Structures are given as structure tokens and as C-alpha cells.
Amino acid sequence: MPWPLARMARYVQQCKYLQQLKDNDDICSKAFERGSYLLFSKEKPLLTRKDQETPFQSVISWRTFHEVEPFNPNVKQSSVVLGVSDEADIAPLFVCSVPPETEKKIESAFNSTFVDMRRALFSLSDDENQHVSRGYSMISWDENIKFCSYCGSSLDRKISGCSKVCSQKCNPLKMTHYPQIHPVAITRVLNHSLDKILLVRQPRHPKGMYSCIAGFMEPGETLNDNIRREIAEEVGIVVEKIEYFQSQAWPLPQPSLMMACTAVAMPGSEEIDIDKEELEDAKWFSKAETQEALTRVIKNPKILRENEKGELVIPPHGAIAHELVKNWLNQYTPTKL
Incomplete structure (x- = not known):
């Protein structure tokens, strides 16, 4: 739906103010004391539980300048602009590191927890996931x-x-x-009938987890070139009819832009020939099998750490592969077939 005029005007104002914070030292220096801060201890962001009834969901534990300063006296010299709030006064947002030895005191003071990055990304809303991804990427770049x-x-x-x-x-x-940032294409590969999806398993994946094919783009490649090459290399399939789906910032193992797409296997090119240097396995899955895998991870996100039976699961909410699979199950209709 179109935005109301007031919302559009505020969005433009937000973008202009954010650019001023990035480029104008005077404006930025005056913004620190009225900003909200996302804290990191090494790679762990400070989060708090959303509520008692949703133990797997978290929110960022935003702190004020005066709450952060006792734990990092150099907060003005070491913080990085993260964004601006969506509130009426458009307050600045910063990301800041704190010494690891202060973790326990901070957690106790603010009833919050420094959480492993992957757990954090899988437990936050899409908007807060983006803040944490950008925050970690920016603070790491600034420090290194x-x-x-x-x-x-x-x-x-x-x-x-x-x-x-x-x-x-x-x-x-x-x-x-x-x-x-490092551009990465991640692709749901469908068979020509569109009723099966190709999912792959890497050795580093949690037990039972299959995901979509992904690969870093090389200099001079287009997005379509990258998708065709990676799929041919990893599973020996030639694809056509490539469509863009959506994108996601992802901070691990390095700041990346995940560009999610759909590709359809050409007729006669659905037999799998995996690259055993890259993959442990690759299979075509029906909608029924994939729906069961999706349901398992939605009902119990902890299954990724406790999957003793090795039941089929897909990446959890927070990963763009999850959205690719869920969209195919729920509503995918091709636009170029």
C-alpha cells in the first residue's frame, strides 16, 4: 500500500538526517548524548527477552548514552552511527563495544544478556536483525x-x-x-514442474539441516552469471528463468549482501552431480517433505541444536533461506515462465 504523505515526508527526513550524521562531524558530535546504543561484547549483542511467553524471541536492549558511559568512557570516540529511529523526533542510533570483563555487570544492571550472534539473528524481528547485522559489521570494520x-x-x-x-x-x-560488503547469491532451485525444491547440505550445517545453494560473486559477474555458475559447479544442474526475490544483510563470516533468487532447472538437467569438496549432500524435496521440515523448525527452533534423530529441517526464521522455502510453499507463482 502507498505510504501516507506524512510517512513519506518523515522517511525523507530520516534519510537526510542519517547522511548528515555520517558526513558532518559537528552534527554527529552533538548527537551522542541523545542517542540510543546497541552494545556488543566482542561478537555478542546485548538483547533482552521479548516476553515470558515467547522464550525464543528477543529484542535489542537499547541503552542511553549515560547508561553506556560508565562501561566505556570513550563512547564518543568509539561509537559508530547505526541509523536513526522511526520515532517522531528521529533520534540517532549508535553501536558501541564494551570490554568483555564488563559483561556480567552490564547484564545485571539492565536485566539483559549478551547473546551469540547466530542465536541473536535467529531470534530477532527483521528490523532488529538488520540493526544487529549492520552494527556488528560496522563496529568490526572500525576496530580492525x-x-x-x-x-x-x-x-x-x-x-x-x-x-x-x-x-x-x-x-x-x-x-x-x-x-x-561481499555480494552473495542464494537460490532456491526448482524442478521444471515447480513441485520440488533442491536443497543442499554442507558439512558445517547442524545435523539434519538442508538449505539453498549460495555462493560469493566474482569480479565481473552478473547476478545471473553467478547463479548459473554456482549451481552448475555444486550440483551439476543447468538453470534458466532466474527471478529476483529479496535481499538480506548478513554479517557472518564477513559482511555480506545475500541476494535471494529463484531458478528453474532446464528440462533434462535435473540429475544431481554434487561437488563433494563443497557439499555433503543435495536432494530434491517434495512440498510435503519440505513443509514438515519447516513446521519442525517453527515449532521448536532449538531443534537445530538438539536434532539427535537427524530429522530434516531448514534454516530458522532470520535466515533468508527460510523465507525462500516458506514463500515457495505458501504462495510462489512464477512471473516469467
């Missing part, structure tokens, strides 16, 4: 990238933490460094 990749000189940090400028040799060239 200290030197110019062109000349080796130290980098000067913008107050926002969203970019850095070479301090010496590259200065005449105005070499500005930004966080990098």
Missing part, C-alpha cells in the same frame, strides 16, 4: 581497519565511524575508505 590499503599510512576516523581518510601519502588524492 586502521591503515590505508594504498600506502600503509594510518587512517583518520570520521567522528561517525562510517568512513576513514588516509592521514598522509594519499591525502592529495582524498583517499576515503568505506566498509566493504
Whole structure:
């Protein structure tokens, strides 16, 4: 549905203010004390349980500047702009690291918990999942990238933490460094009749879990080129009729943009020939089998850690592979077939 005019105006205002926070040191420096903070201890974000009745669902434990400062006195020098709130006053959002030795005190003070990243991403809403993904990616880049990749000189940090400028040799060239992301295509492969889905299993997957084929894009590749190549390499299938579905930021093992698509196997190219260096297994699954796998993980997200029987499961809510499979089961209709 179209947005109301007031909502559209506020969205434009949000985007403009966020850009000012990133680029204008004066505006950013004045925003710290009225901001809300997402805290990380190493790779663990600070979350709190949504409510007692939904133990598998969490929310970000946003903290104020004055709550964070006792645990990180350098909060203004080390925080990174994360975004802006959707409230009427459009407050700034920041991400900040705290020393691991302060974990217990912070958890006790705010009745919250520092949670493993994967558990966090699978327990948050889509919007908060995006905050945590961006927050971890930005704070990691800010803490780890200290030197110019062109000349080796130290980098000067913008107050926002969203970019850095070479301090010496590259200065005449105005070499500005930004966080990098890695594009990944993740694809639900369907048979030509559209009644089966190809799911694959990697050795690192939890017991019983199958997912969609995914692979990093190479320089010079289009999205379609990448999808065709990865599927041919990993399962020996040639696909056609590629359609874009949606995208998701994903921070592990490195900041990535997951671009989810659908591809249909060409007639005569549905026999699987797996790359045993990449995959442990790959199978065609019917809608009935896939629905059972989806139901298992929805009813019991802990099954991914406690699947002693090795029952078929798919990735949980929070992973874009989950949405690809669920959409195929519930409402997928091709637009280009």
C-alpha cells in the first residue's frame, strides 16, 4: 500500500538526517548524548527477552548514552552511527563495544544478556536483525581497519565511524575508505514442474539441516552469471528463468549482501552431480517433505541444536533461506515462465 504523505515526508527526513550524521562531524558530535546504543561484547549483542511467553524471541536492549558511559568512557570516540529511529523526533542510533570483563555487570544492571550472534539473528524481528547485522559489521570494520590499503599510512576516523581518510601519502588524492560488503547469491532451485525444491547440505550445517545453494560473486559477474555458475559447479544442474526475490544483510563470516533468487532447472538437467569438496549432500524435496521440515523448525527452533534423530529441517526464521522455502510453499507463482 502507498505510504501516507506524512510517512513519506518523515522517511525523507530520516534519510537526510542519517547522511548528515555520517558526513558532518559537528552534527554527529552533538548527537551522542541523545542517542540510543546497541552494545556488543566482542561478537555478542546485548538483547533482552521479548516476553515470558515467547522464550525464543528477543529484542535489542537499547541503552542511553549515560547508561553506556560508565562501561566505556570513550563512547564518543568509539561509537559508530547505526541509523536513526522511526520515532517522531528521529533520534540517532549508535553501536558501541564494551570490554568483555564488563559483561556480567552490564547484564545485571539492565536485566539483559549478551547473546551469540547466530542465536541473536535467529531470534530477532527483521528490523532488529538488520540493526544487529549492520552494527556488528560496522563496529568490526572500525576496530580492525586502521591503515590505508594504498600506502600503509594510518587512517583518520570520521567522528561517525562510517568512513576513514588516509592521514598522509594519499591525502592529495582524498583517499576515503568505506566498509566493504561481499555480494552473495542464494537460490532456491526448482524442478521444471515447480513441485520440488533442491536443497543442499554442507558439512558445517547442524545435523539434519538442508538449505539453498549460495555462493560469493566474482569480479565481473552478473547476478545471473553467478547463479548459473554456482549451481552448475555444486550440483551439476543447468538453470534458466532466474527471478529476483529479496535481499538480506548478513554479517557472518564477513559482511555480506545475500541476494535471494529463484531458478528453474532446464528440462533434462535435473540429475544431481554434487561437488563433494563443497557439499555433503543435495536432494530434491517434495512440498510435503519440505513443509514438515519447516513446521519442525517453527515449532521448536532449538531443534537445530538438539536434532539427535537427524530429522530434516531448514534454516530458522532470520535466515533468508527460510523465507525462500516458506514463500515457495505458501504462495510462489512464477512471473516469467
